[in-house]
Amino acid sequence: MPAFKILPAIRKQVTLLSSNYELYGDMSKRVFDTVRAHTSDVELYSIDEAFIALDGFSDVTTHCQHIRAVVKHDTGIPASIGIAST
Numbered sequence: 001m002p003a004f005k006i007l008p009a010i011r012k013q014v015t016l017l018s019s020n021y022e023l024y025g026d027m028s029k030r031v032f033d034t035v036r037a038h039t040s041d042v043e044l045y046s047i048d049e050a051f052i053a054l055d056g057f058s059d060v061t062t063h064c065q066h067i068r069a070v071v072k073h074d075t076g077i078p079a080s081i082g083i084a085s086t
Contacts, residue, residue, distance in 0.1 A: 030075050038067045054083070 003016050010016075028047045036042050041053035057063045064081040071079045 027075065027077060031071055031077055031079065034071050034074050035067060038063070038070065052081075 003010070007016075024047060031048075032042060032044065032050060035050065035052060039052045039054065041055075043051045045051060054060045054063065060083055064083060068079050068081055071077060
């Protein structure tokens, strides 16, 4: 629903911000460039999701924690990583 239709009802509780797709795209590139520096196989799924191969890492959990920390340090963006066998 367009915000202008419900603005009086939400004005006191919500902050509305305009989208900036150029910035989102740039930040997405920065995040995934950082991820690519730490794993060889990255398949982008969307602007904020990807699948990464973790073959060859003896401690996958520690490696993913490292990737998260580097992404946060280098971009300021918190990331989450789910680990599965497929």
